[in-house]
Amino acid sequence: MRIGLITPDPGHPLLAATAALLGGRHEVEVLHPGAGAAAAPAAAADVYLLKARTPAALELARALEGAGAPVLNSAAATERCQDRTGMAELALGAGLPFAATRTFAALSLLGSAEGLGWPLVAKSRRSRKDDLVVRLEGPGGLRELEPRWGAEPVITQAFAPNDGWDHKLWVVGDEVFAGLRRSELADGGGEPARGPDRLPDGWAALALRVGEVFGLDVYGVDVIATGDGPLIVDVNAFPGIRGQAGAPEALAALALRRAATAAR
Numbered sequence: 001m002r003i004g005l006i007t008p009d010p011g012h013p014l015l016a017a018t019a020a021l022l023g024g025r026h027e028v029e030v031l032h033p034g035a036g037a038a039a040a041p042a043a044a045a046d047v048y049l050l051k052a053r054t055p056a057a058l059e060l061a062r063a064l065e066g067a068g069a070p071v072l073n074s075a076a077a078t079e080r081c082q083d084r085t086g087m088a089e090l091a092l093g094a095g096l097p098f099a100a101t102r103t104f105a106a107l108s109l110l111g112s113a114e115g116l117g118w119p120l121v122a123k124s125r126r127s128r129k130d131d132l133v134v135r136l137e138g139p140g141g142l143r144e145l146e147p148r149w150g151a152e153p154v155i156t157q158a159f160a161p162n163d164g165w166d167h168k169l170w171v172v173g174d175e176v177f178a179g180l181r182r183s184e185l186a187d188g189g190g191e192p193a194r195g196p197d198r199l200p201d202g203w204a205a206l207a208l209r210v211g212e213v214f215g216l217d218v219y220g221v222d223v224i225a226t227g228d229g230p231l232i233v234d235v236n237a238f239p240g241i242r243g244q245a246g247a248p249e250a251l252a253a254l255a256l257r258r259a260a261t262a263a264r
Helices: 013-023 033-039 055-066 077-079 084-093 108-111 203-214 246-263
Strands: 002-006 027-031 045-050 102-103 119-125 133-137 154-158 165-172 175-182 217-226 229-237
Touching: 002 013, 002 055, 013 027, 013 246, 033 055, 045 055, 045 246, 055 077, 055 246, 077 084, 077 229, 084 102, 084 154, 084 203, 084 229, 102 108, 108 154, 165 203, 165 246, 175 203, 175 246, 203 217, 203 229
Parallel strands: 002 027, 002 045
Antiparallel strands: 102 154, 119 133, 119 154, 165 175, 165 217, 217 229
């Protein structure tokens, strides 16, 4: 089989380990997505793993899909995880326990908005590296954010009391991996993920349901434990899944299954 990696970073631990598992019997090729559709080879591989979210990467993925090659995740599914407004609408419409979300054209508008409950969490509407994710106790907290983020389109979610830990659920095909990370919104936030996490009953099934709703094959679901049960606060296409034993094996197996299915 020929397996393509769409990524600017083939040395990423998950991809490198997966490529090592596949390389003995299969051909692994890397496509840097910077050139967009122009990077598509004349003869497509049997399957592609899309570990990039830039417009050029999505353009390349669409070109490969148009040529009949399966891409994991698809360009459409990857895009669904980039607009947090659409993410919330899709999740809530499907009955998932997702945080209620409001959208604002600019962060600066929060100070005069009616009906906001404080504290709240404000996030960049567009999910990307180094985006805005902040807990605000009240309108006064906006002042220090204004110089950099005042014009940023944002969404807001009511702050849900929890134990201060993010439950990181990662899914590869039908396998669920999990870890804990101190929430960046809590004191001591930003600590490395740890795990494996002992998931409460039903949480693994919830993670798999997210994949069905969003059309994802490799993804992450951020969940917090509240008094009313699990609350989903974010969904990410093709996260790093670092340090999870068995994740590279699961990804290699998924790629081969999908390639074989496409061949039939």
